[in-house]
Amino acid sequence: MPMAHPGGSTHTFGRGGIHPDPHKEATSARGIDDLPAPAEVILPLVQHLGEPSEPCVKKGEVVRRGQKIAEGGATGVPLHATISGRVRPVDKRPHPTQAMAMAFSIAAIPEAEPELEFPEDPTWRARTSDEMLVRIREAGIVGLGGAAFPTWRKLAFAHEAKVDMLVMNGAECEPYLTSDHRLMLADPRAIVEGSLLIARCAGAREVRIGVESDKPDAQAALQKAIAQTPVGDMKVTVVPCLARYPQGAEKQLVAAVTGRNVPARALPTSVGVLVQNVATALAVHDAVRYRRPLLDRVLTVTGPGVREPRNVRAPLGTPLSEIVDFCGGLTADATRMIAGGPMMGRALPRLDVPLIKGMNGLVVLTGKGPLEDGFGPCIRCGRCLDACPLGLEPDQVSVRVEAGRTLDTERYGALDCYECGCCSYVCPSSRPLVQFMQVAKGALRRSADVRAR
Amino acid sequence: MSEMSAGPAAPHAFVLSPGPHLHVEESTRRIMWWVNGALAPAAIWGVYVFGWNALAGIAASIAGALGAEWLGARMTGRRTTLADGSAFCTGLLLALTLPPRLPAYEAFLGGVFAIALGKMIFGGLGFNLFNPALLGRAFLMASFPLAMTSGWATPRNWFGASLDAVTSATPLAVIKEHGFAAGLAVITSPAGFWNALALGFRPGSIGETSVVLLALGAGALLARRILTLTIPLSVFAGVAIATWHTGVMPIHLMSGGLWLGAFFMATDYVTSPSTVNGQVAFGLLVGLLTGIIRVYGGYPEGICYAILIANAMAPAFDLWFRPRRTAPAGTPS
DSSP: OOOBOTTSSOBOOSSOOBOOOOOOTTTTTSOEEEOOOOSEEEEESOSSSSSOOEEOSOTTOEEOTTOEEEEOTTTSOOEEOSSOEEEEEEEEEEOSSSSEEEEEEEEOOTTOOOOOOOOOOTTGGGOOHHHHHHHHHHTTOBOTTTTOOBHHHHHHHHHHTTOOEEEEEEOOOSTTOOHHHHHHHHOHHHHHHHHHHHHHHHTOSEEEEEEETTOHHHHHHHHHHHHHSOOTTOEEEEEEEOOOBTTTSHHHHHHHHHOOOOOBTOOGGGGTEEEEEHHHHHHHHHHHHHOOOOOEEEEEEESTTBSSOEEEEEETTOBHHHHHHHTTOBOTTEEEEEESOTTTOEEESOSOSBOOTTOOEEEEEESOOTTTTOOOOOOOOOHHHHHOTTOOOHHHHHHHHHTTOGGGGGGGTGGGOOOOOHHHHHOTTOOOHHHHHHHHHHHHHHHHHHHHO | OOSGGGOTTSTTOSOOOOSOOOOOSOOHHHHHHHHHHHHHHHHHHHHHHHOHHHHHHHHHHHHHHHHHHHHHHHHTTOOOOGGGSHHHHHHHHHHHTSOTTSOHHHHHHHHHHHHHHHTGGGTSTTTOSSOHHHHHHHHHHHHOHHHHHHOOBOOOOTTOOOOOOOBOOOHHHHHHHHOHHHHHHHHHSSSOHIIIIIIOOSSOOTTTSOHHHHHHHHHHHHHTTSSOSHHHHHHHHHHHHHHGGGSOHHHHHTOHHHHIIIIIITTOTTTSOSSHHHHHHHHHHHHHHHHHHHHHSSOSOOHHHHHHHHHHHHHHHHHHTOOOOOOBTTSOO
């Protein structure tokens, strides 16, 4: 049974977790604004986990928005032009997560034709699992919640693992972010339809959509959409979850919504569950119904360092500086640019990088970062033990890494950590516990590799 | 257009700190100063009821602790950590366990010992095995046994009737020496049980006499979640179990020394276990040892040595009562 929160019918995961200030008020009541088409887009060949895409257009060629410009290869996904214009040579360009990476750029030209047309497939509901997989792959869809793992591969794994349940991730537990919230309000029908397609594609018989209780309007909108949708013999429900971080992490969401516990270091498929983000479901709906590729994404641009916080839909490849300008620009005291949410997102050094598929937010913070004043010794207060959702011991790992006993950390759970950041968040000595975990994990894996040789 | 989004002119204008990029509004320094603040009412009350001697003792103990911390940091080439409030806290805690009439230079030496050999020698904050304040107290007990056990003063009378600060004995010491009835007499006259044990108009160490003010400070720390009740309740349970058969269990439980120890010393983060189950075991051990020492041992108070012994066990408790983590696939859970 899902774990019920005492005093209500909301569900949540078992141990650990934190309740950071949600900071969502600046954008949670604002709809999604469309960014005007940019003059140039930069499309890195790597925006996903897997091999880089292979260019299939020549430099100088004029392309239309929606046209494929790179093939996906055996493990990746294809790439599409997100504006109509002239293709510039593939070159090294600044990348949000890698310093520099090979990327297309497309410059808008006045004589370019509009977006390709994507007519509806009249029998789209009748597509087989394999047909859907092809369309999802050809559309270049990756996990839009941030992980950017190719969706077709995840669905194929899930089908092979014979999952029985699809859990849709509408938790959006990261502070500041509201893009999924607004998507669930803007297009709940397409999200429900997309979820049904994903469930059928993966062979699941039930869909549960987990939405945190700070978004009752989204819960209601999805419930209404389910009632209006021909779901066939699929069981589809909305599961209200207590607002709590990291509920949107796969393991915690599965525990909250299904009551099943995913073992450490294992995927939800090991307990018969596939997890997908609601924004991904929307993209899958468009791909299967219209064969429309992934061209835009919605992200929340917010934080104290942004003058006019907004939920923005922008073409992939749009320079972030342009998106920031659309949101009124930065305040004078902006110091930190976080791609993604502030808990698990990463700081960007510069704004001349493009929007890529996995980027669900741009949070601009002011003031000093948690580590800028250094950190203190572990005072063994035990707060990290209470905060860890997996029952790991970040304190023990950190003191051993400091003492040079990095390989002595496996028993304290270093290999199980998925870096949600709860431990670092609560540490009164501001210790970089996540980074100590990363160091330990890396060293343990390397030593395992060495032993295996 | 803002100046920072101007692009290539300032490509590295942003700070690249690692995540998570948010942090809870709590720091070690803030925690330590809250603890100091929580102890302040009991300390001020101690000065009020016992007079200037008590203030001199508190000041000397804190000065010794701060001096040793400063010197230790200098000698080991580390940045000074006086501002984190931890050495101040050690000095204050030590002072609150001392007899009001202890000579100030002895309190100063206690503070120096507590920090120098209780903390700095182990590597500073976070690395010490034993509660530094209690090590300081144990050092004073060994070095100045007479002053440490006879420096008691009869407190100022609530109604202002003149009572000379004569050498007196604490209620627990009277019970130890002369039995239950005599102990009862000390606390029932003139002010009565609650007046004596709860408000603190009775002989005792500087900070132990008012259970009400200690509880007030502890309550503030509980409300701020700096403390949890796990260790203190376990300590009280342990004392109750060990003193059940004596017939004076309530007096044991109401002794200010126990409150000071259970809420402010046994709960020291560094020297107590971090896991909840470990804390229960640790607290019970402290309580049981306290009761055993009081009933069967040579000291009227037992909490000091009980905590020091349990401190030595804390790492073992952390090892024996580790959090149950989500098991990897294929392992029995």
